Amino acid sequence: MDLMKEVKEGLSSSPKYIPVSLRYDHQGSEYDEQCLHMEDFYHYRADVDLIKSCAKDVISQLCTPCKLFDIGCGNAKKSQFFLDELLQLQNTVEYAPVDISKDFLDEVCNALRHTYGDRLKIDPMADDFFRALSKIRSYRGNKALLWISGLQVFPKDMQLDILSKFFSALEGNGACMITADITQSREAIEKAYLNFDEENPCAKLYANGFHVLNRMFEANINVSQFKLEGRYVEDKDVSSASYLQVWMRSLCKQSYEIDKLGMTISFEEGEKLMLHGGNGLSHKYTISQLEYLFEKAHFRILKIWKNENSALLLCERKK
Numbered sequence: 001m002d003l004m005k006e007v008k009e010g011l012s013s014s015p016k017y018i019p020v021s022l023r024y025d026h027q028g029s030e031y032d033e034q035c036l037h038m039e040d041f042y043h044y045r046a047d048v049d050l051i052k053s054c055a056k057d058v059i060s061q062l063c064t065p066c067k068l069f070d071i072g073c074g075n076a077k078k079s080q081f082f083l084d085e086l087l088q089l090q091n092t093v094e095y096a097p098v099d100i101s102k103d104f105l106d107e108v109c110n111a112l113r114h115t116y117g118d119r120l121k122i123d124p125m126a127d128d129f130f131r132a133l134s135k136i137r138s139y140r141g142n143k144a145l146l147w148i149s150g151l152q153v154f155p156k157d158m159q160l161d162i163l164s165k166f167f168s169a170l171e172g173n174g175a176c177m178i179t180a181d182i183t184q185s186r187e188a189i190e191k192a193y194l195n196f197d198e199e200n201p202c203a204k205l206y207a208n209g210f211h212v213l214n215r216m217f218e219a220n221i222n223v224s225q226f227k228l229e230g231r232y233v234e235d236k237d238v239s240s241a242s243y244l245q246v247w248m249r250s251l252c253k254q255s256y257e258i259d260k261l262g263m264t265i266s267f268e269e270g271e272k273l274m275l276h277g278g279n280g281l282s283h284k285y286t287i288s289q290l291e292y293l294f295e296k297a298h299f300r301i302l303k304i305w306k307n308e309n310s311a312l313l314l315c316e317r318k319k
Ligand SMILES: C[S@@+](CC[C@H](N)C(=O)[O-])C[C@H]1O[C@@H](n2cnc3c(N)ncnc32)[C@H](O)[C@@H]1O
Pocket: 020, 021, 024, 029, 032, 071, 072, 073, 074, 075, 076, 077, 078, 098, 099, 100, 101, 127, 128, 129, 130, 147, 148, 149, 150, 153
């Protein structure tokens, strides 16, 4: 779906919402980067520790040589552990980083060129990953799809659909490596995700979707007339997952005409504008919940590596 359509749909829904992807412009990517270094933000460190310890084993299970597609690559720092291992097996590696944040992706590719020189053949895809996945599908060589810290971001009702797109993209010969947050401590989760101190980069990242909305669609929504709030919802049902909900609460009755979207949006005092579609974001899974979800998407899980907070699933299409 194109972004304008998605935004219009979100603002016409009940409750109103703005899509998660909207917050990732260059500034959003910088806030995301700053979140990673926050003391309480356990997830980045957990992913790095896990990937560092298992990258060699993971890569040894792939059919090589292969092209690595890195979906929502961000700063690609974690992906480099896989690139380093692939470069132990191949003279050169074809690497296709995919990210919606174009300027940030350009910077990341330049840094990678500097680090790896000619041994890394970079084929960047600055695109929404839904579009990128359909292009990846037609790639006929061996392919490995990497998706780090991406699945959990999306609403639960979209996750199966997204995994199905990964499934289609694997047509031909390939495997997927997908990480997920498996933290079960409410205290750790609330500290990491629900600190709404104005200076906290995670709070700034949540609010950034608002700024992008104002800039991209020439809206003039007054952010100071909203208050950032959220909650953590535990759901241990095997077909579900626990998640966070984050919203902006309107502090007064207010209304905005947004010509570029051809609509007027009005808020009652106390009304919530959700900062994601669907049930929520930043899902936290049990291993059984992940196995259930991947089974439903017709994946065969070849192996799971995990620590206290992160799991990495290596999977392929069921034959
Ligand atoms: C949570 S970050 C993960 C970054 C990186 N994989 C890591 O683990 O460090 C999510 C990344 O996905 C990108 N992203 C978000 N929505 C996207 C979309 N619809 N299509 C492509 N990339 C997207 C963001 O720009 C961001 O870099």
